Amino acid sequence: MKVIALSGKMRSGKTTLARMLAQSLPHLIVRVSFADEVRREVARGMGYGEDWHTLFHVSKKDIRPVLQAWGHNMRKIRGEDVWIKALFSRMIKMQLQRPNIIFVIDDIRYENEIEAINNFSHELVYNYKSGIYRLICSKSVQISRGCNPEHLSHDSEQQLNDADMFNMVFDSNDNDFHDLFFELLTQLVRDKLITDEQKHSAWAKHLSRLG
Numbered sequence: 001m002k003v004i005a006l007s008g009k010m011r012s013g014k015t016t017l018a019r020m021l022a023q024s025l026p027h028l029i030v031r032v033s034f035a036d037e038v039r040r041e042v043a044r045g046m047g048y049g050e051d052w053h054t055l056f057h058v059s060k061k062d063i064r065p066v067l068q069a070w071g072h073n074m075r076k077i078r079g080e081d082v083w084i085k086a087l088f089s090r091m092i093k094m095q096l097q098r099p100n101i102i103f104v105i106d107d108i109r110y111e112n113e114i115e116a117i118n119n120f121s122h123e124l125v126y127n128y129k130s131g132i133y134r135l136i137c138s139k140s141v142q143i144s145r146g147c148n149p150e151h152l153s154h155d156s157e158q159q160l161n162d163a164d165m166f167n168m169v170f171d172s173n174d175n176d177f178h179d180l181f182f183e184l185l186t187q188l189v190r191d192k193l194i195t196d197e198q199k200h201s202a203w204a205k206h207l208s209r210l211g
Contacts (some may be wrong), residue, residue, distance in 0.1 A: 001095045001125045002193050004029075005117050007108035007160055008135030010064075010152070011145040013172040013180070017135070018106035020181050023209070024202035025102075025194070030094065033107040037086040038071040064151065084116045092124055102193065108132060114165055131191040132165065133184065135172040145175075167191055181206060 004021065006014040022031040074082050087105070095101055108114060117130050143149055163169050168187045170180055185199045194202070 002102040003130040004104040005108045005132040011142045011147045012135040012137045014106045018104045024205045029102045034083040037083045131167045134166040134169040137173045
């Protein structure tokens, strides 16, 4: 199993880059998130069952406070690893069906999540390798991209400011993610999470989507 983990504050571009990776290597990379586990639980509590996606067809700005509150409070009640355990359990099941799968986790916000990714081991998982990458942008850019300033003080926004925690830190202040995507692909090759051939394939597919 290989894991590409993207960290950054709200609206730094984590989801954008994760989607670009998954779209450019669709048979290899699957995008997942700790927030998905929170969404699943909130939706089940509201009676949506397995049709949980339908509850979240609203803007991030509207639903974020609910998810933040539930996710944060469950960390206090059940332990700070509650969402880590839930996500990795699902990833192991997926990996057993697709042994060569690469996961991209698009919402690393806490130090214990980094520790879990770096130190993960399981008897059913072989050749585990991971890389954690940080996106940085200014508060003014966050707000210009639609972030509510009131949410910037949340605990999940205040952690992970030590660059030494990451394989690489990328500046995502530019709203054009074209060059940033190429930089990330290049770094993933250096870190042996994808091959040079896969990088070229992903870049070619990305260019074709741009038209």
